[in-house]
Amino acid sequence: MNRFSGNITNIRAYSLEQNHLAQMCGSKQLFRDRYVILRIIGRGGFGITFLAQDAVLPGNPLCVIKQLCPKVTSPRSWQSACQRFEKEAKTLAKLGSHSQIPMLLDYFEGNGELYLVQEYIRGWTLAREVRRNGIKTEAEAKQFLRELLPVLQYLYQNQVIHRDIKPLNLLRCVDDQRIVLIDFGAVKENLTDVGATSLNHNINTNFVGTMGFAPPEQFSLRPVYASDIYALGMTCIYLLTGKGPLEMEHDSQTGEVCWYNYVNVSDSFTRILSKMVKISLNERFQKPSDVMRALNAENDFPHLAHCLATQPLNIHPPAPVEATEEYISPTARTAIAIRQWQAKLKAKQSHLS
Incomplete structure (x- = not known):
């Protein structure tokens, strides 16, 4: 069933004065006889984000x-925007089964606008966490990667590219301290008129x-x-240094961020982070x-190092076995060595007494 009408009423400048919510x-x-609109919590080129309260569900959760305000100028473009929006929303619905x-x-859709209603995560951004508590240690940065890499693997398995991972889009949940990835690029794409021909217009x-956080191929619209x-690597570097990518020096030849000049971490971790933020794909x-x-x-690595013999082992050679022309089996040789050792031990004890 088509959830969207063919009406388009938003061919106008987008402003708060004209915004119903x-x-x-x-x-x-109540908005749609269900939601109490509390306040604006974000605004950008793609529309406005509101904190609301569900007046229908028990407990009235936030x-x-x-x-979202698609920039379209014809009913045909509007219908195309609605179809894309519905597809993106269904993708988000599938992804939302992940706890992060x-x-x-x-x-x-309503009055020529598109709406998403999402779970509210109580917490603070990692950018705020660094400002309040200071930069992270190497161990904390590794733990951060271990928490977020499974989320990226989940997106990868679902063929989704977020496109805007950064400290402001990562929330530390106040209830259980988990890190939640928000503001998906899948729905942040501007739903513009189909058939726009200007290259500059498309880029804008x-x-x-x-x-700084987006790699070069993303600027070429090929994420x-x-x-x-x-x-994610740039976000991890921010946690270690407290500096954004644009605040640090760049290599004049490769264009890569010289982040390692601002923090002291192990060589092995440096190699991992450097490979995460390589300019070359x-x-x-x-x-x-x-x-x-x-x-x-x-x-x-530390555990494997203990398994490597870097010094000669301090093992005494077994006591020599008396030469004989007869064949002596390994078991017999061991028995002879034990008897010789016992005899020496007994003689030593007699000498001490």
Whole structure:
């Protein structure tokens, strides 16, 4: 069933003064006979995000309503935007079964606007966490990667690229301290008119990401799964240094961030992070599982080192066996050696007494 009408009413400048939900903030009026709009918690080029309360469900839980404003100028473009939006929403609904991704509760169209209703995560961003508590240690940064890489692997298995992983899009849940990935690039894509021909126009309207955290191929509108690995690596570097990618020096030849000048971590971890944020796709980790494997191997190095013989073993050679022309089996040789050792021990004890 088509959940969207063919009406289009938003061929106009987008402003808070004309926004119905913005006018409802703080009032007792219900949106769609269900949601109490509390306040605006975010605003960007893709629309506005509101904190709301579900007046129908028991306990009146909080939720997030994302209002998207597709930039379209014809009914045909509007219908195409609605179809894409519905497809993206269904993808988010499937992803929301993961404990580190907000659950999609509903999606619909109203008055020429598109809406998503998602689970509200109580917590704070990792950017705020670093500002308040300071930078992370190497051990904490590794733990962060071990928490997030399975989420990226889950996205990879579902053929989804987030495209905007950064400290502001990672929430530390106040209830159980888990890290939740929010603000999916899948629905942040601008739903513009089909058939736009200007290259510059396409770049301005279709690029999804954040300068510094997004890799070069993303600026060319060709993101791949390894693009999220790059952004995750840059986020990890931010946790270690407290600096964003644009605040650090870049190699004049490769264009890569010289992040290792701002923090002291082990050589093995430096190699892993450096491979995560390689400019060249061919040199970068291709899948989240590749990074996890490298981290696990690095974790095993100290244990393997104890298994390697770097010094001569201090083992005394067995007592010589008296020469004989007869064949003596290994068992007999051992028995002879034991008797000789017992005789020496008995003689030593007699001497001491």
